Amino acid sequence: MLATAGSLPTTPTWATELKWDGVRAVAYIEAGGCRLLSRNDRDISGSYPELAELPATLGVRRAVLDGEIVAMNAQGRPDFGLLQSRMHVVDPGKARILSSRAPVRYLVFDVLEIDGTATMSLPYVDRRALLRELEIGAEHVAVPPSFDDAPATVFAASLEQGLEGVVCKRLDSIYTPGRRSPTWIKVKHLRMQEVVLIGWEPGQGRRDGAIGALLLGVHIAGELRYVGQVGTGFTDQMLVDLRARLSPLTTLTSPVSEVPPEHARLAVWVRPELVGEVSYSQWTHDQRLRHPSWRGLRLDKAADDVEWDGPNEG
Numbered sequence: 001m002l003a004t005a006g007s008l009p010t011t012p013t014w015a016t017e018l019k020w021d022g023v024r025a026v027a028y029i030e031a032g033g034c035r036l037l038s039r040n041d042r043d044i045s046g047s048y049p050e051l052a053e054l055p056a057t058l059g060v061r062r063a064v065l066d067g068e069i070v071a072m073n074a075q076g077r078p079d080f081g082l083l084q085s086r087m088h089v090v091d092p093g094k095a096r097i098l099s100s101r102a103p104v105r106y107l108v109f110d111v112l113e114i115d116g117t118a119t120m121s122l123p124y125v126d127r128r129a130l131l132r133e134l135e136i137g138a139e140h141v142a143v144p145p146s147f148d149d150a151p152a153t154v155f156a157a158s159l160e161q162g163l164e165g166v167v168c169k170r171l172d173s174i175y176t177p178g179r180r181s182p183t184w185i186k187v188k189h190l191r192m193q194e195v196v197l198i199g200w201e202p203g204q205g206r207r208d209g210a211i212g213a214l215l216l217g218v219h220i221a222g223e224l225r226y227v228g229q230v231g232t233g234f235t236d237q238m239l240v241d242l243r244a245r246l247s248p249l250t251t252l253t254s255p256v257s258e259v260p261p262e263h264a265r266l267a268v269w270v271r272p273e274l275v276g277e278v279s280y281s282q283w284t285h286d287q288r289l290r291h292p293s294w295r296g297l298r299l300d301k302a303a304d305d306v307e308w309d310g311p312n313e314g
Contacts, residue, residue, distance in 0.1 A: 001066075001110075001175050003184035005309045008151040009168050015124065016147045016154040019165040019186060020107055021078040022070035023087060023300050027106065029055050030062050036069075036106075038300035047089050050099045050140045051106050057138045064113035065136075066175075071104050077162050084296045106141045112175060120175035127175065155187060165189050180307070190279060193289065194298060194306045196224060197274040198255050199267040200246060201231075210239050211246075214276070214294070215267055217256050220287060220308045226259045227287060227308075230278050233294030242297070246270050275301045 025044060028035040034054040036045045045051070048069060071086060073079040082102050089095045111131045112120050119127055128146055136143050146169075147154045155166050165188035173183035195216040203212030213231035217224045234242075249270035259267070278292040287308070 002180040003186040006185040020068040022068040040302040066110035067108040199269040228289040230292040
C-alpha cells in the first residue's frame with residue numbers, strides 16, 4: 001500500500017507516523033526463516049543478513065509484516081547514502097562484511113497476516129494494536145511509534161530531528177496492497193522525486209567517455225513525460241555502474257515526446273525500465289525539475305509506479 005502526496009490533515013481522525021528515508025520491504029516470517037521482498041517483489045533477503053533475526057522476535061508465530069529498511073548514521077538518523085552501499089549487494093560474503101560496517105534496521109509499521117489469518121481488512125487502529133501485541137524488538141528490528149497528537153506537532157518534531165517528514169494514516173483505513181491510497185498521506189520536508197531513466201547525454205571534460213547527465217521521465221496523468229535532466233550528485237563508481245546497467249537498454253527512439261532539441265540531439269535513449277531518485281528545489285510551471293541532484297538507483301521500485309509528486313509542492 002502506497003501513500004499519496006498531500007497536506008497535513010486537520011481533523012482528529014488520523015494517526016501520524018514518522019517517514020523513514022529507506023527501502024520499503026514486506027517480510028514473510030515462518031519458524032526458522034524470513035523472506036524480504038521489495039516493492040517490485042524482488043527477494044532482497046540476501047542483502048541484509050542481520051535481519052535474519054526477525055523470526056526469533058516472534059517465537060513460534062508466523063506473520064507478514066510491512067516496514068522500512070534504514071541505515072543510521074553516527075547521529076542516529078537515517079542515511080540514504082549509507083544505505084546505497086547495501087541495496088544492490090548480492091554476494092553473501094560481501095553482504096556479511098557490510099552488515100558490520102553499515103548495519104541496517106527494519107522498522108515495522110504494519111501487520112498484514114498473523115498465523116495464516118489475513119489482517120488487511122481490519123482498520124488501521126486494530127492492526128496497530130495487533131502489532132503492539134507481537135512485541136517485536138531486537139538489535140536490528142523495531143516498531144516505531146504512531147502518534148495520536150496533531151499531525152502538525154509531529155511534522156515539526158520530524159524537522160527538528162532531521163527526518164524526511166511524516167505519513168498520516170486514517171484511523172479507519174484498511175490495507176489495500178498495490179494501491180496509492182488517499183487514506184495514507186505523505187508530507188515531506190525534503191523534496192524528492194522518483195524518476196524513470198529514459199536516456200543519457202555523453203559527458204565532456206573530466207567525464208569524457210562517461211555519462212554527463214541522465215534524462216528523466218515521470219508519469220503525469222498516466223503518461224510518461226520528460227521532466228528534465230540531472231548531472232550532479234554522482235560518484236565515479238555510480239557513473240560506471242549506471243553505464244553498465246543502461247547499455248543493454250539502449251534503443252533508437254525516445255520513449256517520451258517533447259524532449260527539448262538541445263537535449264534530444266546528443267541523447268542516447270534507453271528503454272524506460274530503471275528507476276532512480278533525485279532531490280530538487282521545486283517544480284517549474286511547465287513540469288520540469290529545478291536543480292535536481294542524483295541520490296541513487298531504486299532497483300526496489302518499478303518504472304510503472306513512478307508518479308508525479310507535484311501536488312505536494314504547495
